[in-house]
Amino acid sequence: MKNMTSQRGITLTSFLVVLIVVAFFLYIGMKLFPMYQEYYAVRTALKSLAKEPGVANMEPARVQELFFKRIHMSYSENLKPSDIKFDRIDGGWNLKVNYEVRRELIGNLDVVGKFDTNQDLTLRGAD
Template sequence: MKRTQRGITLIGFIVVLGVVGLFAYVGMKLFPMYMEYYGVKQAMRELASEPGVATYEPAKIRDLFFRRLYINYSDDNITNENVDVKRVDNGWHMTVKYEVRKSMIGNLDVVGKFNASQQLSRKDGIE
């Protein structure tokens, strides 16, 4: 009675290892981009909870936002041109749109376009 071996071959193992390695490499390239985006969202939420933020001037709002980004160790992908602060009825509406380009493999790049917005309004309804 002949017994056959079962399992993965060396070639199969190398292929599986290559695929897993490729996914790990792509994940390591994408992870910092998304961590920065979540840092932007967090900075905007913190800014919205700032007392009296609806009465601030746009320049002060931008300054406070960039200070929070600096604390979160964000890269230099977000500039003053990427931040838009517009007046709404009971405060401000802040929008941050930016693009991140990272090299992947050789001449291939990965591009991430991010868009976040936050309402900066009066909590107590006082004008």
């Protein structure tokens, strides 16, 4: 008499379902990652700009030029000059960056990311 042992594991159908779910989430991640990578580049550029000597006394046009030089190094393509606002504060400027990124997801469905950040540009430097 043979000793029968039962085999355990997932079936081909179960494996395909798991593979499809993992592939879907990877696809979503591939659409979202560049948006957040760009946001991180914006935050880094703002912090770097806050450390720029004399930035609190510069005109907004010059500050905006320095900001876009830093952003273009990271190949940012979604920021426009109209997304940047300056407010006068004690001892410098408050630079606000508010922009939206839209990426096609599937067919006529899009994923939209809204990003809003600001940085004080003062004589004290970055806080």
